[in-house]
Amino acid sequence: MLLLAAMAIVVGSGGAMGAWILVKLIAFATNLFWFGRFSIDDVHITDASLGLWVVAIPILGSLIVGLMARFGSEKIRGHGIPEAIETILFGESRLSVKVALLKPLSSAISIGSGGPFGAEGPIIMTGGAIGSLFAQCFHLSAAERKTLLVAGAAAGMTAIFGTPLAAILLAIEVLLFEWKPRSFVPVVVAAMVAFALRPHLLGSGPMFPMAGLFPETDWNLLAAAAVGIGVGLQATLLSSSLYYIEDLFHKLPVHWMWWPAIGAIAVGVGGLIDAHVLGAGYGNIDTLLNGSLTLRVAMALLVVKAVVWLIALGSGTSGGVLAPLLILGGAAGFLMGQFLPGDAGVWAMIGMAGIMSGAMRAPLTGAMFAAELTAHFSALPFTMTSAAAAYGVSVLLMRRSILTEKIARRGRHILQEYTVDALDLLQAGQLMTENPDTLPGSMTKSEALNFFSGDARHRSYPVVDEEQRLIGLVSRTDALRWQVDPREADTPLSEAISDVAQPVAFADTPSGVVADMIIDSGIGRIPIVERDTHRVIGILSRQDLLKARGAHRQAETGRSRFVFKSAQQSSTNRISN
Template sequence: MPATPAAAPKLADHSADRRMLLLAAMALVVGAGGAVGAWALLKLIALATNLFWFGRFSTAHAAITDASVGLAVVAIPVVGGLLIGLMARFGSDKIRGHGIPEAIEAILYGQSRLSPKVAILKPISSAISIGSGGPFGAEGPIIMTGGALGSLFAQRFRLSAAERKTLLVAGAGAGMTAIFGTPLAAILLALEVLLFEWKPRSFVPVLVAVLVAMGCRPLLIGAGPMFPLAVALPDLESALGIAAVLGVAVGLEATLLSNLLYRIEDLFHRLPVHWMWWPALGAIVVGLGGLIDAHVLGAGYGTIQALLDNGLATRVVVALLLVKGVVWLVALGSGTSGGILAPLLILGGAAGALAGQLWLGHPGVWALVGMAGILSGAMRAPLTGALFAVEVTGLFEALPLTVASAGAAYAVSVLLMRRSILTEKIARRGRHIRQEYVVDPMDLMQARDLMTADPATLPGTMTAGDALRYFADEARHRSYPVVDGEGRLLGLVSRSDALDWRVSDMPTDSSLADLVSDAAQPVAQAETPVGQVADMIVESGIGRIPVVDPATRRVIGILSRHDLLKARRAHRRAETERTRTAGPAGEG
């Protein structure tokens, strides 16, 4: 009986199906969980800050700059560093670092599985780190914590690794939204940094989780922008160029910070002591920085607001730029637990505030522009950086300026640095990540574009003995379609089939029509996307897929593994070959 061709593929722009709705429904729970996790993390940080600096058991907001502890400002961060080292050594070393690289690694290499231990220890260790004076923000830890909550919830159900990834990222985005009130930036962070795809299956659930977290935020944390800014903007015609120049400057700053961070990390690796002690050693530098200026300690959210309000003296801004940079780099290089967004906001904002003393308009505007640029340059996320800056301040009319700064910083960063501050850590573990999204060339082509038309076939009337001789003397391929008298596919016969017949003493007068089977024979049609043909080859182990006419069921072509490489070659040629193109034919 001739092989029945596969049903005509339903070609569409996207691959969405009803499971997207299932994931969106699950994202409702994940979004609420991420918001609660963000609230709990902020309370833990406040509790740790009160215990370390004021000796009281309270979850009320407390600023380290209000504490008067004398020389204990050096000892307190060291105690926090010792606790974190112990938790990492005897709890889980996954709590080390700023969270986002660990989330990326779990997504790409860990099938999006995070453990309950990480979900518990990461926020506790981060609260201890920030509360004891560590110069970090809560965003990296909440991305890791929210991601862990999403992953743990997903692991309770029968889901694929890609679906677990969606819920992991949904939890991370929800946590970031709950803390900063930046839903658009959280979605863009998911797309630019965490998802490594742009599909409805992942985009819609992340959107749902982020909106749920945004809805929960007024009840748990508060409404309105985290760092409200209401100032008049300078004239855009002259300010856009200045914003781009500032973007170049903070892009260079981001490049320098990333290089210094990993040089410092290398120095810690050379120390003749176990890594458990590194956070405490790094905390000595943090404490000394606190002696110089207490503004460099802790998350520094109040400092970010002061930069935007132009409420800091120039010498304090300079101290922030220098001292905050040093203590942050040393602390993060030591492997302690903390985030990078808040420190980057301070460092980029300080650079922008200093530049704003020279340029037109309110210095807070240029602090905002510097923040957008440094986020873009350090994280390689220009859209996230531009949107985050305006969302977190509520100054949406500054978007053209933040886009100019973020774009310029991004261009500088990708030209000067091989990897971002996030992916460098993963690369040092032997795993290279390519952060460019392109359409798979196999999804742009159909079988008709690459198949060998009118391929050689074997008649179903051929005997096994003739087939053995054919494969021994004349065959140019490892397998051939077997067809009936009208050219309709009966099955596929391969060289290995012939060898099996010889070993099993198969009667040589048996016809191929009787020996081959179409039951498991995958077939394609001319319209089948090449990517689907590649999946057939992988799943079946058959190296050559016949292409049949759905109306007549005749074999019209064949696609081999080698043919699939032609799609890759065409894509590479389009990327690398440079030619001068003349005008359209017939043009004078």
Template sequence: MSSPILFAPRGPLADHSADRRMLLLAAAALVVGTGGAVGAWVLLKSIAIATNLFWFGRLSADPAAITDNALGIWLVAIPVIGSLIVGLMARFGSDKIRGHGIPEAIEAILFGESRLSLKVALLKPLSSAISIGSGGPFGAEGPIIMTGGAIGSLFAQSFHLSAAERKTLLVAGAAAGMTAIFGTPMAAILLAIEVLLFEWKPRSFVPVVLAVLVSFLWRPLLIEAGPLFPVHHALGLSPLLVALALGLGVLTGAQAAVLSSLLYKIEDLFGRLPLHWMWWPALGGLVVGLGGLIDAHVLGAGYDSIRGLLDGSLATRVAVALLLVKATVWLVALGSGTSGGVLAPLLLLGGALGFLLGQFLPGGGALWALAGMAGILSGAMRAPLTAALFAVELTGDFAMLPLTLAASAGAYAISVLVMRRSILTEKIARRGRHVLQEYTVDPLDFLQADQVMTPAPETLPDDMTVAEALAFFDAEDRHRSYPVVDGEGRLTGLLSRSDILRWRLDGAPVAASLVEALSDASQPSGTPSDPLARIADLMVESGSGRVPIVDAETRQVVGILTRHDMLKVRHLHRTLERERSQRLPS
């Protein structure tokens, strides 16, 4: 690469087809957003029905608290029965209903062309309702993300959309479902960006926002209006509180790392059992039932306990039980492969740690429960912005955003230092797939051909004979290929060593000119203003490792780009990220 690389801005390329696709997806998102909201309503009602049936023997869709049951020691059997049903559904229905929900959605997006089946859309909420309703220590967010995603994916498949468009609607449905459950539209959008989309494009951002807004508008009609856990802390933030929040974030980040490590160790232990995986959830349910005997607050999603942590009404004894017993039953149950989400349990565990530490910190336990919730979500999911905003949207206390942001940053920093992957992507990695949760700009997308090409390359005249070309390539230090130009320097083709070898083997007429002998005179070429990504596409499509660069108006050859030049760009980009220098610009 003989010319320097200049990092210069470039105006956007017009793509009217992309604009039309965005409008099409935006219209579809209105339907998907409604589907996500209805799916959330169905899931919550299903959980309520399952709770009433399992714990109180009545058919009702009204909310019920598991802690009000009077089963005594017999409550141990309820989680076992529910988990056994889930295991049977996974074995004879679809094994994709097992697990958190979010990792399965990520895997479908990255490796499954964003295709989810109708069977998953139906069985995932049903299995999760049975699991949570029978006392499983899970939240509804993972299942609704999977269910809402399935709604978006199925809608896209019905209209034969592309994989990228299916991904957009899958994520739109997932974000819509989360919005309906928690009433956190901004956090749902950020979750889509930080965890699910793996891109930042208008094509995906606009439909996701529209789906979330539609779901948010449906929520007061279907579920309830306002924050899920309305709390207001009449406390002004100070540098001390923000610093303490940063410290708490470090602790919750470490807590997230320990929980993630233990979860997958437990999963490995289940994998060594001489039993079919269908029976594992029942064993996990037994542990859940025993935990419920210690304290019934560890059973179910635990939204009442979250509310108690955030308003400061929860007893310290219960907070200790949540921190220790809830962690145990959640890890064992999730490691057994049953169906349920991770957000609500993480909120409880991080909130309990913050609540207990808050007994010794200024502001009280409720304030630090909020910071702990933000911290553990950030550390476990590697989604710091989502976690910071999710905590304040849950309460409606946006004045506490600096506090939750500090906790999220502290937890995120510790998480990336001590954990190789998040609690979500570790599950995918254990299936042999690597997921990178870092957003970077590909240098091939923002560098242009004239910033990297070799200018004024050596060319061959198109009236050169085959015999002269054979003699030319017999000389030493020849490149693999050369642009062929007419008398005015305009591109007519590309002569490569493979052409020379073919001519030698086939006995091409030595008196013929290059313009007559070349098999493909419509040589792909680029222009100086083309992004390198387009040149790379040309290389793949043509099978050529060298692409001539021509003036857009005259077609005269002004440069050439090679595959090696592309690799140099990537290498230089990584070098600039890693190498340090103290040299000041002159």
């Protein structure tokens, strides 16, 4: 843990620098595509007046991205987070230098040319690549590389948005697939390093400060839940629509390299309708949260932004999902806020928390992210209510999140529900078969051979002395070997197996440790002995270990009533007496 935490300082610095580079690349691409100048100053696409070039520029940028994916690396396609998850779970957390270079460059071109995406997915992939590459310079395990990959991703997200707590929660809910000090502490270190560096790179303070407050009413939590249900339904519709559109692209009779350019046609047309739908749209988020957006623009964001984003992302171009989700959920919350008490901008924030939770299956991240983005921490009870409501709707209506569905379509199904391994909860004494059959150490090889040829019910048996103390384990394989080599047939088992190392466990040994013994030794039955006397008191087999899963399943699904049942039983006993 300490070593990885020290390494996370370097990874966090790299993630923060990667975020700064990505932001400047996006600004450079935006200036070049829309204003024809070489500059890294922040500009807004809505300030450009290019007429029908609004349609051509997104197509040009998407052509470049398609070429980069075709001849550079196919891993730069998509939102970034699913690719990071897949690398963690199935790629031993190894990302290449090519991905680390091409992902931010392709995303900058895509977003800078008008792609309706955010920088968060690309920076999570880029920061993860930085952490993975740094980890690959050392002799580390796949689990340790995963920790540094996720640390880099959290650092990148923190540097972009200034939300270290949400970045840490995203790591836990979406990327780590575990809760261990070894991974948690380094991720926190990397996120905090990036947070400390952010004022020197991208500025300090919340990204979208807002002043709106809730009115003093008793119905705000219920209203927040209603907004959460609404955006949860919206998240479900967006996710199913995205993959329906992706399936349509797969039916096109052209190489996937051309798909982003085809999808960009819709982006360009959407830009003609309303230029606010182009680019990352962080300015839209700001105006939504401050309640200064007109209803017409809010409706355009809700409908047109959704259409162009779904088509563009379904085409396989490079870009993130978080900023578009924030805009869409914020627009929905903003419009619902017209009928709710208080500032519509506050309800936009509640909608952002809900849609992020519903779409990504990350309720804690969604609730904290909205609060950190706005420095409006007093709204946490409301963002959490909205996030939980949206999460519940999503779980009931969607089999997978918008992130894991992409991976599932590649034949790799991921469960985002974390549970404690049943084997880590139970001890060997709770699962073992007590008073197992044993063989005496005085039994000869020939007698053992006859026993395994006739009366043996198991593949192996503990061999004990007169005091029932363990000598070793004899198996059917040993008997077959003795049958081939009948020499010293009168040798007692105590001498035949005395020099064989035999793994043993005790009654209080965790069952998971015994499972590891079985895997490491290849022995299917582990004797359980008393710690002091070494007397055999039980045996734990593979079949016994499956009992743990059965007990866990029974605890999950077995239903019974005790209070009324006990009262009824007592009444019956009194009547009978």
